[in-house]
Amino acid sequence: MRIPDTHQYTILIVDDSETDRFTYERYINQAKLGQCTVKSCETGEEGLAHCHEQLPDLVLLDYMLPDLDGLEFLEMLQECMAAMPPVIMLTGEGNEAIAVKAMKTGALDYIVKGEITSERLSFAIRRVLNQRIFEQLLNRQQRQQRLMAEIALRISRTSEIKDILDTAAEGMRQILDCDRTIIYRFSPDMSGTIVAESVLPEWTASFGVTIEDTCLSSGDVTQSYLEGHKTVISDIHDSHLSPCHIQMLDRFQIKANLVVPIVLREPETQKKKLWGLLLANHCRSTRSWQSDELVVLDNLAVQLAIALYQAELVATLKSRAKAVSSANKRLFQTARLLKSRNQELDKFASIASHDLRAPLRAISNLAGWLDEDLDGTIPAENQQQLNLIQSRAKRLDDFIIALLQYSRAGRSGLETTVVDSQALISEIISDLAPAPTFRFTVAESMPVLHTEKVLLQQVLANLIGNAIKYHDREDGVITITAEDQSGKVLFSVTDDGPGIEPAYHEKIFEIFETLVSRDISESTGVGLSIVKKVIEQQGGDIVVTSAVGEGSTFSFTWPKVSPSES
DSSP: OOOOTTOEEEEEEEOSOHHHHHHHHHHHHHTTOSEEEEEEESSHHHHHHHHHHSOOSEEEEESBOSSOBHHHHHHHHHHHOSSOOOEEEEESSOOHHHHHHHHHHTOSEEEEGGGOOHHHHHHHHHHHHHHHHHHHHHHHHHHHHHHHHHHHHHHHTOOOHHHHHHHHHHHHHHHHTOSEEEEEEEOTTSOEEEEEEEEOTTSOOOTTOEEOOHHHHSHHHHHHHHTTOOEEESOGGGSSOOHHHHHHHHHTTOSEEEEEEEEEEOTTTOOEEEEEEEEEEEOSSOOOOOHHHHHHHHHHHHHHHHHHHHHHHHHHHHHHHHHHHHHHHHHHHHHHHHHHHHHHHHHHHHHHHHHHHHHHHHHHHHHHHHHHHTTTTSOHHHHHHHHHHHHHHHHHHHHHHHHHHHHHTTOSOOOEEEEEHHHHHHHHHHHHOOOTTOEEEEOSSOOEEEEEHHHHHHHHHHHHHHHHHTOSSSSOEEEEEEEEOSSEEEEEEEEOSSOOOGGGTTGGGSTTOOSSOTTTSOOOSOHHHHHHHHHHHTTOOEEEEEOTTSOEEEEEEEESBOGGGO
16 A cells, blocks of 8 residues: 655654654654655644644544643544544553544544554554545545536536636636636637636736747647647646746746647537637646546536537527528518519509500401491402401400410419319310310329419410410320329320421520411410419429420429418
């Protein structure tokens, strides 16, 4: 059983025999109890006074003293001391009754003087001191655990980084019972600033000081800290530190130093980054740091890293929430403005339609009245010109109606209902009234959707109508199919007509674009633009597959359930 050399002890001998005192001191020196100081007193009063002045780590107490006996000494010591030092009672005779009383009063051991040897006294002292070391260690660890729990609780109750840092610095100083504790944060250039500090009044404060220390910011040291390196220095003047580093520590009166890194992980990459350092400074003297103190500081660094990570995450989320709120506000304002503009546009379109179509109807009516009034008397050439006037007036009227339909295409507010697409297609074909020579093939299993019937009807009617209108034969075949695509349906309208050159596959969906001259086939060039607009507003898309002489297939996706119902 060996006492650690790093421990310093004071042993008080209270005995009126100079010979015995000399003998005990000699035995103590032979025992090599580390850094041990022996003090001696002849009387009980002197011993009590010494204990008041400086509490010893152990008392060797003679039972028979000139002024009081050992039991009285123990009782008086218990009354006046908050923490009583361990006592080994020494007596001239082996009296069991005295031994029992001594142990009950507070003595930890009892030795008969005639039986004392160097080995026996050494063993007794070592046992008592080791027990004291263990009790001190246990008390310190319990205190550390209690303070750590309190610090963790206080840190968990705040997301403000400043409060977290201040709480950690103050708690760390209390746990280690040192003169100053510091939290040092690295800047991007690896210089750093002291962002939190707890310091006793008699020592120089360092809060807010920026430190540019190449010893801390060099690549090797940084990597070492990332790998978990800790710095433990009991005496800065008897260490591996460079002169410039020692000079910096002297500036803050530091004699012993303890440094633990604060390492965080990037949220997305999980890559380690050196956030800063936890530093414990002892200024009043050099200090032999204990292993459990380093463990406590390391645990605190981990707690602090977690709290900082969470605080930074909360700050980021708050910033993003603020940005989202601002964006939502702008979107709301834009939507309100857009609604207002749409209302104005609708009003303008209605007025323009009314004001433009009225003279067109008048022109068409006048041409018709002339034809009726001059029936049979109009030369063939003039009759053709009247027919052309009526045809052009109708084309322009159709064009205005198409523009209105395009501006209103896909607007929300329509009723959503259950739509049997097979029945809808049959209804569309009946309304279009194609020539009897046209044949239609509709797939047997067509889907049932929950959608705006008017919009789907508009799309299918336009595509089927175009397949009929632009077919180059009177005996064309048009095939309509549907394919389930998990939440959507892929509709296809296929004809065996003249086909479309690939160069025009995109162009045909642009407004006012036609592939056939309007003098050959009346067309506004708006129909497919409306189809594309309605489909995209439903969250779908449309494509054409075609080549000259090989017919055309228009395929589009449509949601099974209307987006307004999702």
